[in-house]
Amino acid sequence: MTNPIHLRNRWYVAGLSEEVTDKPVASPILDEPLVLFRTPSTGQVVILEDRCVHRQAPLSLGEIVGDNLQCGYHGIEYDCSGACVRIPSQKQIPPGAKIRSYPCIEKQGFIHVWMGDQSICNSVEPYDFPFASDSEWRVRYAHLYGRFDHRLLIDNLMDVTHLPFAHKSTIGASGVAEQAVAKTERDRDRVRITRFMENIAPAPAHVAVTGYSDNVDRWQVIEYAPPGFVWLQVGSSKAGTGGRDAEPENMLLDRHTLHLAMPETDKTTLYLWVMANKADGLTTEQEDAIYDASVLAFNEDIVIIEAQQDRWDGNPKIDVGADAGALEVRCLVDRLIQEETESGELQAV
Ligand code: FES
Numbered sequence: 001m002t003n004p005i006h007l008r009n010r011w012y013v014a015g016l017s018e019e020v021t022d023k024p025v026a027s028p029i030l031d032e033p034l035v036l037f038r039t040p041s042t043g044q045v046v047i048l049e050d051r052c053v054h055r056q057a058p059l060s061l062g063e064i065v066g067d068n069l070q071c072g073y074h075g076i077e078y079d080c081s082g083a084c085v086r087i088p089s090q091k092q093i094p095p096g097a098k099i100r101s102y103p104c105i106e107k108q109g110f111i112h113v114w115m116g117d118q119s120i121c122n123s124v125e126p127y128d129f130p131f132a133s134d135s136e137w138r139v140r141y142a143h144l145y146g147r148f149d150h151r152l153l154i155d156n157l158m159d160v161t162h163l164p165f166a167h168k169s170t171i172g173a174s175g176v177a178e179q180a181v182a183k184t185e186r187d188r189d190r191v192r193i194t195r196f197m198e199n200i201a202p203a204p205a206h207v208a209v210t211g212y213s214d215n216v217d218r219w220q221v222i223e224y225a226p227p228g229f230v231w232l233q234v235g236s237s238k239a240g241t242g243g244r245d246a247e248p249e250n251m252l253l254d255r256h257t258l259h260l261a262m263p264e265t266d267k268t269t270l271y272l273w274v275m276a277n278k279a280d281g282l283t284t285e286q287e288d289a290i291y292d293a294s295v296l297a298f299n300e301d302i303v304i305i306e307a308q309q310d311r312w313d314g315n316p317k318i319d320v321g322a323d324a325g326a327l328e329v330r331c332l333v334d335r336l337i338q339e340e341t342e343s344g345e346l347q348a349v
């Protein structure tokens with residue numbers, strides 16, 4: 001048996017709240033086909049296996065009838081628990097006619113789904129991004145997609161020295177790679193990189209948003225949490241005015257963003273993102289500009305990572321110092337997977 005590369009007993013995210021309606025939508029996670037929908041009567045999100053027991057048609061091609069999910073092929077219906085409750089061509093429901101249902105929690109604009117042992121899902125909290133439930137912060141979401149192993153996206157987020165090269169026209173500035181004072185820390189289940197760059201040129205997208213083109217002090221605090229959450233605290237202030245502690249009149253940008261790298265399969269990734277800006281900090285136009293520049297930059301990442309994926313397997317890699325955070329993440333996840341495997345084996349004894 002090959003070693004697992006994914007944690008099971010974690011809350012993953014299968015989609016954005018705003019995308020889940022009374023039209024079923026497919027969202028595979030960990031190579032398992034899932035279908036998501038909302039029941040018309042309560043608005044509750046339901047996640048079921050996206051595979052009909054009859055002839056394996058994807059149920060995401062069907063529709064919601066009452067609160068049931070109806071297969072789009074021969075019309076078999078399933079209730080919210082996944083039990084087959086109606087077969088149009090006969091009265092009797094065969095024993096065992098049931099598909100898997102998945103525990104889910106809707107929180108802060110995300111649909112979290114439990115992929116592991118369902119008997120322990122209540123003992124684990126889904127990821128918390130408090131800015132998305134705080135009226136002092138305004139949030140905007142993005143849904144992206146990549147044909148790559150989600151770990152390559154996490155590598156990308158944990159090594160921001162790529163900014164001056166991959167994002168020249170948006171969020172890159174040469175000082176981000178060359179002038180950072182960086183530190184990497186790891187605790188039980190987090191990896192954090194803290195980077196400060198003093199007196200560097202501002203990024204083009206930031207000049208466009210703030211109108212300030214002189215040198216800045218810039219910071220990036222990047223924190224990974226399993227199974228695929230990367231929280232970035234990023235910002236800049238006028239150079240020499242106190243960095244993160246600058247007075248409001250010297251503060252240029254002070255933001256939180258969360259990237260979600262969710263393994264759809266071993267080679268495809270559901271890439272979700274949310275940015276939070278102080279509700280009274282930026283105008284709508286400024287927010288639009290930074291949102292658009294960010295999404296443009298992420299698409300630049302996706303192009304590179306998809307091309308990287310084509311060459312990745314089986315070829316030797318050389319690590320450099322800036323890989324420290326990414327390598328720490330891989331060690332952390334390996335250890336957590338090992339712990340999970342061992343506790344499963346203990347229970348099985
Ligand atoms: S495949 Fe679903 S009803 Fe036949």
Ligand SMILES: [Fe+2]
Nearest residue numbers: 166297298301
């Ligand atoms: Fe990037």
